[in-house]
Each structure stands twice: as structure tokens, then as C-alpha cells.
Amino acid sequence: xxxxxxxxxxxxxxxxxxxxxxxxxxxxxxxxxxxxxxxxxxxxxxxxxxxxxxxxxxxxxxxxxxxxxxxxxxxxxxxxxxxxxxxxxxxxxxxxxxxxxxxxxxxxxxxxxxxxxxxxxxxxxxxxxxxxxxxxxxxxxxxxxxxxxxxxxxxxxxxxxxxxxxxxxxxxxxxxxxxxxxxxxxxxxxxxxxxxxxxxxxxxxxxxxxxxxxxxxxxxxxxxxxxxxxxxxxxxxxxxxxxxxxxxxxxxxxxxxxxxxxxxxxxxxxxxxxxxxxxxxxxxxxxxxxxxxxxxxxxxxxxxxxxx
Numbered sequence: 001x002x003x004x005x006x007x008x009x010x011x012x013x014x015x016x017x018x019x020x021x022x023x024x025x026x027x028x029x030x031x032x033x034x035x036x037x038x039x040x041x042x043x044x045x046x047x048x049x050x051x052x053x054x055x056x057x058x059x060x061x062x063x064x065x066x067x068x069x070x071x072x073x074x075x076x077x078x079x080x081x082x083x084x085x086x087x088x089x090x091x092x093x094x095x096x097x098x099x100x101x102x103x104x105x106x107x108x109x110x111x112x113x114x115x116x117x118x119x120x121x122x123x124x125x126x127x128x129x130x131x132x133x134x135x136x137x138x139x140x141x142x143x144x145x146x147x148x149x150x151x152x153x154x155x156x157x158x159x160x161x162x163x164x165x166x167x168x169x170x171x172x173x174x175x176x177x178x179x180x181x182x183x184x185x186x187x188x189x190x191x192x193x194x195x196x197x198x199x200x201x202x203x204x205x206x207x208x209x210x211x212x213x214x215x216x217x218x219x220x221x222x223x224x225x226x227x228x229x230x231x232x233x234x235x236x237x238x239x240x241x242x243x244x245x246x247x248x249x250x251x252x253x254x255x256x257x258x259x260x261x262x263x264x265x266x267x268x269x270x271x272x273x274x275x276x277x278x279x280x281x282x283x284x285x286x287x288x289x290x291x292x293x294x295x296x297x298x299x300x301x302x303x304x305x306x307x308x
Contacts, residue, residue, distance in 0.1 A: 013067055013131045016124060020064030020080065024057045026107030031057075031163050032218045032295075037104040042229045046222075046300040050166065054159035059083060062155035070137035071147045081128055084121045091118040166296045180280060180292055184272040188240075188265065189287075197238070197263055200287040203306055204236050208270050209279045211243030211251040216279040219295045220255035226300050234259050236307050242267045 027034045031053060039049035063083065066076035087105070094100050094114045102111040105120070112120070139147060188194065199206070207223065209216035220239070227234060239262045241248055252258050274280035281298055283291040283306050293302065 009131050009134065012127050013070075013134060016080065016127055016131070017064040017067035019124060020060045020067070023106055024060035024064065026109055027053070027057050027060075027104065028107075028158055028163060030104070030108035031159075033108050033221075034104050036218075036221050036225055039225050039229070046226065047165070054163075054165070057159040058155045061158070062151055065151040065154055069147050069151065070134065071139070071144060071151065073134055073136045077128065077132060077134075081125065084125050084128070088118055088121045088125075091115075091121065166299065179277075180274050180282065180289065181272055182289065184269070185282070185289065188269050188273055191269075193265075194263070199238075199284050202236070202286070204238065204284045205303065205306060206282045206284060207237070207239045207279055208265075208274045208282065209239055209241050210267075210270070211241055211247040213278045215295050217251065217255055219279045219281070219298055220251075220257050222295070222298060223303070224256045224260075226303050228256075230300070230304050230308075232304070232307050235261070237261075238263055240265045240270060240273075242270045 034057075035046070035050045035053045038044075038052050039046050044052065059079070060083070063076050063080045066072055067080065091103060091105075091114045094103060095118065098114075100114055102108070103114040103117045105117045106112050136144075189197065189199070205223075207216075207219065209220065223237065226232070227237065237260055239257070239260060241251070241262050242265050243251070248262060248264070252260075252262065270278075277294065279295060281293040282289045283293070283302070285306075291302075291306075293299075
């Protein structure tokens with residue numbers, strides 16, 4: 001009987017540990033969306049949202065590994081309980097005051113409604129209570145230190161080094177290197193189909209995108225949240241998009257960009273203007289492009305400074 005209880009508790013403990021690790025990995029695989037979801041609460045700016053996303057993922061990885069390895073078990077148990085309680089309170093807020101179809105608790109690959117995610121967390125809390133009295137595994141002193149160091153390395157390296165924040169990425173990849181064709185841009189603007197597009201006076205941002213491009217979708221979601229959180233003028237932002245009308249309509253719904261102006265262009269024109277690099281954002285001042293940006297270089301600071 002005692003052996004059966006020990007086995008059941010081990011299965012529960014390992015299962016909860018794997019649950020935290022899987023949750024972290026799924027968030028990591030859709031990190032851009034998870035950052036945007038945190039940013040959508042309009043509590044911190046985009047930079048801090050990116051940092052918060054990585055801290056959450058690192059904590060989930062660390063807790064999962066420590067629970068499975070039974071190293072610093074009590075601390076890991078309390079950390080897991082506090083995280084689940086905190087996430088549950090946030091989910092209650094989301095259920096009451098927002099209309100989110102996916103809480104991003106399991107990333108984009110496994111979409112989960114906030115109500116279902118809340119039930120999941122409550123079940124995990126109940127299971128945690130069943131294994132609260134577990135003790136650390138009897139490691140040798142050097143083995144315990146090695147396991148602890150390994151857990152921290154495994155938790156910190158993926159979110160902070162394999163998937164670095166845009167600010168760190170931009171230190172090694174300057175936006176000056178993002179080329180566009182000035183000749184093809186002016187040729188496009190001179191086309192008869194562009195007679196209603198006037199970019200001569202003032203500052204504008206033009207995104208050259210494809211409705212079938214996943215990176216374009218992420219960048220448009222990012223732009224939409226930046227504009228909403230900073231109350232920017234949507235008339236100053238245009239999207240030159242290529243794709244059939246049905247896919248463009250779906251694209252606008254999914255990226256919350258119905259209030260932005262979309263200008264249809266041919267695939268050939270779009271490819272020529274940005275040399276096939278989608279998405280590319282052109283920062284325009286009085287009809288001339290003065291800077292360019294891709295998904296990573298499209299920052300809240302650069303957008304606000306250009307449009308404000």
C-alpha cells in the first residue's frame with residue numbers, strides 16, 4: 001500500500017513538472033504572440049512585456065525541472081503554487097472583463113479558452129496539494145549543486161539566449177542593412193492605382209506585407225497594439241498588401257487592423273519595392289523614405305517617435 005502511494009505521488013509530481021515544462025516550451029515556440037498578449041493588457045511597454053514573457057517561461061522551466069529532479073523541492077512547490085494562483089487570478093479577470101479566445105497559456109499551437117485554462121490550473125493546484133510533503137532526493141553534495149546549476153542553465157538559456165529580446169537582437173543586426181528599392185517605390189507611388197494615396201506632406205509608416213505571411217501577421221498585430229496603447233493616428237499608417245480579397249479580409253480580422261488603411265498592390269510590385277523581404281516597414285517623411293524596419297526592428301519607440 002505504501003509503495004503504491006509512493007508511486008502515485010511520484011507520477012503526480014513528475015506529471016506536474018512536465019506540465020510546467022510543456023507549457024513553457026509551447027509559449028517559447030510562439031514567443032512573439034505571448035509577448036503581444038502581455039503587451040495587450042497595457043500595463044508595461046513592449047520592452048518590459050518581452051522581458052516579462054521570458055521571465056515567466058524561465059520560471060516555468062525551472063519549476064518543472066526542480067519538481068521532477070526533487071531539488072529544492074519545497075521552494076519549487078511554493079513557487080509552482082504561487083504561479084498557478086497568480087495565473088488563475090489573472091484568468092478570472094480575463095473571463096470577467098475581456099473577450100479573449102486564447103489565453104496563450106499553452107502558446108498558439110494549443111489554443112485554450114481562459115475558462116478551460118482556469119479549470120486546468122485548479123486541477124493542477126489540487127494535485128500539488130497531494131504532493132506537498134515530498135522531500136528532496138538524497139543527492140550527494142556535489143550532485144545537488146550540479147543538478148541545481150543545470151536546472152538554472154536549462155531554464156535561462158532558451159528564453160534569453162536562443163530567443164533573445166528584440167533590443168538585444170538589434171544590437172547585432174542594424175536596421176540600416178534592410179534594403180529597399182527607391183526607384184521601384186517611387187514608380188509604385190506614381191502608378192494610377194495610387195492616385196488616392198498621398199504621402200507628400202507629413203510623417204507616415206507604410207508596411208509592405210503579404211496576407212499569407214506569418215511574420216507579416218505578427219508585425220501587424222504588433223503595430224495594432226502599439227497604436228492602440230499609445231493612441232496614435234491610424235491615418236498615418238498604411239499597409240501595401242498583396243493577396244486575394246478573401247485572405248486579406250481574414251488577415252485584417254486576425255490582426256485587429258480593420259481600422260487601418262489597406263492598399264492592394266501586385267505581388268511583383270511589392271517584391272520589387274522591398275526586394276522580397278516581408279514584412280518591411282517604410283518610415284516616410286514628406287514623401288521620402290528615411291528609415292526601414294522589419295518585424296524585429298519595428299519597435300514601440302521608433303513608431304511613436306516618428307508619428308508623434
